[in-house]
Amino acid sequence: MQALTNRVKQVDRRKMNFLEKLYLVAIFKGMLITFSHIFKKKPTINYPEKTRPFSPVFRGLHILNRDEEGRENCTACGLCAVACPAEAITMEAAERQTGEENLYREEKYAAKYEINMLRCIFCGLCEEACPKDAIYLSETFAPADYQRKQFIYKKEELLIPHPLEAPDAYKKALGNRVKRENIN
Amino acid sequence: MLLAIDFALIIEKLVLIIIVVMASLVIAMYATYGERKIAAVLQDRRGPNRAGPFGILQPLADGLKLFFKEDIIPDFSSKFLFILGPSLAMLTAIMTSAIVPWGDKVHLFGRDISLQIADINVGILYVFAVVSMGVYGIMIGSWASNNKFSLMGGLRAASQIISYELAMGITIIALLMVTGTLSLKEMVLQQQAGYWNIVYQPLGFLLFLICAFAECNRAPFDLSEAESELIGGYHTEYSSMKLGFYLFSEYINMFISSVIMATLFFGGYDIPFVNEADYNQNLMAGLGVLALMAKVVCFIFLFMWVRWTIPRFRYDQLMNLGWRILIPISLFNMLVTGAIILLKQNNWHF
Numbered sequence: 001m002q003a004l005t006n007r008v009k010q011v012d013r014r015k016m017n018f019l020e021k022l023y024l025v026a027i028f029k030g031m032l033i034t035f036s037h038i039f040k041k042k043p044t045i046n047y048p049e050k051t052r053p054f055s056p057v058f059r060g061l062h063i064l065n066r067d068e069e070g071r072e073n074c075t076a077c078g079l080c081a082v083a084c085p086a087e088a089i090t091m092e093a094a095e096r097q098t099g100e101e102n103l104y105r106e107e108k109y110a111a112k113y114e115i116n117m118l119r120c121i122f123c124g125l126c127e128e129a130c131p132k133d134a135i136y137l138s139e140t141f142a143p144a145d146y147q148r149k150q151f152i153y154k155k156e157e158l159l160i161p162h163p164l165e166a167p168d169a170y171k172k173a174l175g176n177r178v179k180r181e182n183i184n
Numbered sequence: 185m186l187l188a189i190d191f192a193l194i195i196e197k198l199v200l201i202i203i204v205v206m207a208s209l210v211i212a213m214y215a216t217y218g219e220r221k222i223a224a225v226l227q228d229r230r231g232p233n234r235a236g237p238f239g240i241l242q243p244l245a246d247g248l249k250l251f252f253k254e255d256i257i258p259d260f261s262s263k264f265l266f267i268l269g270p271s272l273a274m275l276t277a278i279m280t281s282a283i284v285p286w287g288d289k290v291h292l293f294g295r296d297i298s299l300q301i302a303d304i305n306v307g308i309l310y311v312f313a314v315v316s317m318g319v320y321g322i323m324i325g326s327w328a329s330n331n332k333f334s335l336m337g338g339l340r341a342a343s344q345i346i347s348y349e350l351a352m353g354i355t356i357i358a359l360l361m362v363t364g365t366l367s368l369k370e371m372v373l374q375q376q377a378g379y380w381n382i383v384y385q386p387l388g389f390l391l392f393l394i395c396a397f398a399e400c401n402r403a404p405f406d407l408s409e410a411e412s413e414l415i416g417g418y419h420t421e422y423s424s425m426k427l428g429f430y431l432f433s434e435y436i437n438m439f440i441s442s443v444i445m446a447t448l449f450f451g452g453y454d455i456p457f458v459n460e461a462d463y464n465q466n467l468m469a470g471l472g473v474l475a476l477m478a479k480v481v482c483f484i485f486l487f488m489w490v491r492w493t494i495p496r497f498r499y500d501q502l503m504n505l506g507w508r509i510l511i512p513i514s515l516f517n518m519l520v521t522g523a524i525i526l527l528k529q530n531n532w533h534f
Binding site for chain 2: 037041043044
């Protein structure tokens with residue numbers, strides 16, 4: 001029969017002689033093989049301490065963005081909620097009062113903004129839909145909690161740290177992720 | 185006074201017993217860690233590395249876990265025997281260490297203290313007696329569980345140990361013909377003066393090693409446990425620290441049989457190429473203990489290395505190997521040894 005690959009090994013069906021019946025040679029060979037594995041590189045990564053590098057288009061948990069002065073970008077237009085195929089986003093709009101100009105960039109803002117992370121499929125359509133660059137997906141992932149209701153992320157969990165008050169945390173939250181439209 | 189009791193001797197022996205038991209427990213504990221670590225590196229994994237640096241607290245965590253587990257005694261079990269089983273396994277595992285010469289004499293407080301709990305003149309026979317008692321722990325536990333998988337494991341353990349003890353005994357006879365003594369201490373002294381017994385009995389050592397694997401119920405002879413066929417074998421019904429005792433006694437057995445092998449064939453506490461009498465007595469005794477431990481560590485590594493290389497024997501293969509290969513070879517070994525000794529006595533020269 002013709003072999004499909006060059007890795008074919010013919011099965012040896014002759015009777016074992018006395019030395020082979022003792023298995024000792026075979027056992028010794030096997031032990032050398034296992035011993036050689038001691039010096040092999042281990043593929044495991046010590047996960048919580050070390051992580052694998054992500055692809056630049058990785059889509060993790062959402063972040064609500066602020067501008068350089070720390071004002072929220074979101075205007076509660078609802079385009080992200082419309083774009084969301086999993087219907088995971090809900091929001092309530094409110095009007096900016098005088099004196100709140102340092103909090104919100106435009107006259108309208110999201111008073112309530114919730115994403116149900118159990119419904120979300122991390123497709124990134126909200127990010128594409130947003131005209132104000134207010135929502136994007138971060139490199140954070142694998143949230144864990146004891147209760148389902150904890151997975152409905154409120155504004156407190158979603159909002160990026162203040163760029164002026166906590167610049168390090170802000171940088172970290174931004175991550176190395178590249179937005180999809182910038183790649184093309 | 186006729187009944188003068190040497191209290192210092194009693195204290196000395198008590199201290200020695202406590203140290204030896206504690207040391208065997210700790211070594212067995214860390215053997216479990218070593219087992220997991222070695223299994224890991226042989227399989228390109230990392231092994232336990234979460235509890236403490238390099239995971240060295242893992243055995244403590246495992247022990248604690250076992251203690252806190254619910255201790256289940258099945259309703260249909262025979263309660264007394266169910267508890268007796270693991271206790272016996274543990275007891276016999278530790279008892280063997282009594283006659284092992286751990287090192288040479290130490291000079292402390294104006295006394296020569298022998299680092300051996302009891303130098304009895306039937307030494308090696310005592311080891312055999314106690315080791316074959318060990319199977320009762322498994323048999324009683326498996327019988328008392330009232331579970332067919334347990335019983336099967338127990339039956340397998342019993343027949344396996346009987347088969348392999350024969351070959352082991354015959355191997356030992358050949359060794360005894362060479363050494364002319366049963367006392368382990370005496371054997372070590374002989375090996376210190378001359379060559380190690382492995383030189384005289386290479387085949388005997390190989391046979392003894394294989395039988396020791398079988399006696400310890402270690403892979404490839406772990407048919408009594410055989411988790412893929414018998415669930416857990418004899419300890420299917422056991423939980424909590426009773427299970428811990430069974431698992432632990434396996435590691436103590438492994439440790440003790442490594443010690444016995446090192447003593448019988450590799451010079452015990454003898455440091456190779458060093459004449460112990462030339463140096464400070466206490467220092468050499470200490471180094472001797474370390475030398476013995478180094479040999480033991482090598483053997484324990486061998487045990488684990490083999491376990492993670494060779495698949496388990498099938499039951500008929502096990503019996504075939506024991507009765508049709510090992511026993512004839514050990515008989516042959518005994519005959520050849522006897523013949524050579526006889527020829528030597530008649531002034532033959534090789």
